[in-house]
Amino acid sequence: MTNQNKELSPEQIEELIRTLKARFENNMDRHEGLEWAKIQAKLEVNTEKLWSLNEMEQTGGEPDVVGHDEKTDTYIFYDCSAESPKGRRSVCYDREALDSRKNHKPENNAMDMATAMGIELLTEDQYRELQKLGDFDRKTSSWVQTPANIRKLGGAIFCDRRYDTVFVYHNGAESYYAARGFRGSLRV
Template sequence: MTNHIQELSLELAEGLLQTLKTRFEKNINRHQGVEWADVQAKLEAHPGKLWSLYEMERTGGEPDIIEHDATTGEYVFYDCSAESPKGRRSVCYDREALESRKEHKPQNNALEMAAAMGIEILIEEQYRKLQKFGYFDLKTSSWVQTPASIRKLGGAIFCDRRYDTVFVYHNGAESYYAARGFRGALRV
């Protein structure tokens, strides 16, 4: 993952921290036992991570903490928007898939967008964990990290929730749809 060390202006950083705090307090069931003051201290100590969270927010992801790794002390933010983040839809899976399209190419691909934002695309297990905290992707779908064995054969996988069930599907990695984007995670 590319780590873009970029910093927000003081005004943007303060606004983002307030947005994150409000969401954190509104959705305490996602991170019971975690104190906002500890999270904020970590974010203030890592301005590059705050920038990545800003990018998640700017593209419609509504990031919030879903995991706390007790071993490393890291907090893990996931995109928690009800639908796949609007600013990250209509993308194929990766660069190889983008280059394989002869015409009607999307403007971007999920893996490179995530890397440019300093985040990682959710893996299937993370996607399923997110779904325990609400109903996500009822009308959209989200690319998830694809095993190399599937990608080698030209495919990629994505998930959504329909009929109160989380489904994992496959598609050609070069495909893209207005209702398919990707969800990311960021460790802080």
């Protein structure tokens, strides 16, 4: 996560919009019936959201539009990289988990990273929606938002796709692995 003032230069904005547009056009099955011009207009007036999308992009998430909420007139972006975003792996679940580790602490945790990026971890339901759009996390896994009752007991949940099936697993929230990161969502 690079620029902490949450502003992109005009050149960065132009490059990001060009990247997002190309991804949008190359993956029309993810957002049938949506028009890029309307999405771009929303992006151009939401510079802080553009900054968050750039953070998603810079950490390997390959964000793409996956829906439109007509009630709030917001476009929904998810990380659509084939595997869990590379720049967000080897992290435990949250700050409490990180603080509880005595030895071999990871550098960061998923919840704090997501907050700093201005995004939210996918929920289990959102993760399952994403998997309807393609085959994601076939070699990696991704932390997802964990229900409070599980987290209170020290656990956290993550998901992946194996054997053409989406699996939900549990682990101690303090655990971290080189192949586990997290996917985010953002509304613009």
